Amino acid sequence: MEQKKSEKIMIDVQDVSMRFMMSNDKIGSLKEMVTQLIRGKIQFKEFWALHDVSFHVEKGEVMGIIGRNGAGKSTMLKIISGIMRPTKGSVVRNGNIVPMLELGSGFDFDLSGRENVFLNGAILGYSKEFLMEKFDEILAFSELGEFIEMPIRNYSSGMLMRLAFSIATVVEPEILIVDEILAVGDENFQRKSRQRMMELMSGGTTVLFVSHNLDQIREMCNRVVWLDGGTVRMVGETQEVCDAYKI
């Protein structure tokens, strides 16, 4: 391990385990619940989505997370961003986290683009003054032009994504979580967004990056965590881990 910079640790994940209780049949109603209770038949099957996962991310690092479907990547991200509380273990976060939202979540489709900038911005924790100040920048980056006044239900998915990306990256968050996002928009926008990501990273933002696209990972990340079946298979330099993963 050559990378032993003792810089500030931004995210410290320690022995995190996440257990899901899966009932045999999902109990969705009171009646089922009562009948199941009477029969004494509620059994749970334990399912550990994550098992003793530990790693840390240093300031300014771009950390990739790779793994096959169901390896626990999304669960890990949810725990890191505070949406889920781990069953065991702890996560220490030193800085504000801005999650890059998936297509459309956080948007209200009956509102105009402008109104959505404010709504979505508020959800991401930006202040009103900040949004007012940066509105033009968001608009310019998203290339939406006059469409910004239209209800976004009329937008194409590319337009939506451009808007979402522009809102999420206008702030310089200390920690940015990106879940497979860069494959949107036309080539021009993809280039622009990659450039913006690079800017953010060189500006000291710590990025957590989940993708199945190994080329992207190789291109952008400093270090990579390989999750496999809920455990850490490997942590280390990008090339090393990617090579091992490919085999």
Place this chain on the structure above:
Amino acid sequence: MNKKKADLTRIGRFVMGFYVLCVLIFTWTAWEQIQNSRIRGAAYPVVAAVLLILLILYFLHLKNCQKTGKKSWGLDFIETVRKYKFLMEQLVSRDFKIKYKRSILGVFWSFLNPLLQMVVQYVVFSKLFDLRGMGITHYAIYLLCGIIIWNGFNDCATQALHAITGNASLITKVYVPKYIYPVTKVLSAGVNLLFAMVPLLLVTLIYGLFNGLYLTKTVLLIPVALVFLIIFAIGVGFLLSSLMVFFHDVEFLWGVFSMMWMYATPIIYGIDLLRGKADWLVTLLEFNPMYHYVSFLRSIIIDGCSPALMEYVVCGAFSLGMLLIGALVFKKTQDKFILYI
């Protein structure tokens, strides 16, 4: 982003000023009730002053906590409000905009709805079934007060019911304190309730001209009634929204239950209807919070005098009690929401 600490001195001054204003208005509008109660004479100013001093002391304590970095419930509350005020504003205005977005009359429906409903029910219950002969004077206004309060509450509760399940896509992606969702739903329905006061006052004015019913200074107490109701609704909203996550049946149960509750509340009939026939129901009504809120408003609008002081205590107790129960259930279950939605 905003890492600054809250300016407690300013907030403190504001709260103090607000308190004094409330006391003054209350004293002016409810003077008779105060005179008739146990705290007449010297006791009343003493109680008011003691509360003010307690308030000041608490703020000094908070300032101290802020300086030493000690945790305190009040400080947490202020910080959260500061931090999420903008988000709450946005969510409330979203709900509000969406509600009437595609209708031609738009916000006007907030005024029109209770009015039309009153007309229908007035015709039904005065022409078809004559409920007026139960010692209810000004039946139209009596009905309107009841409808507005009940609809306001029902709207709040029904909106809040879907607060968590409806925002599932957000809750699974971004961390925001979850209680924001039911609270904003209730608040946006509360804005509607506030708008409904306009037709109520207008109709009362017009009706009053012909029937000798005059609004008095007690209309200043309307906000008190609304605050009680909104706090109660937030409590119910907490309870319903968290139950809804685990049992979707709650939606349908609530439909039936709210109908039952509506008929158990004297909205279209007077409480005198029950006397002699079902006295146990009359006793039971005392435990129906909605009955208290409805009579609170009626007393302000129709009787033109403040409710007895005891009513304030009862209404306040119901509101805070419900809020407490709802908040406890919500707090207990909120970590599991994500696994079920």
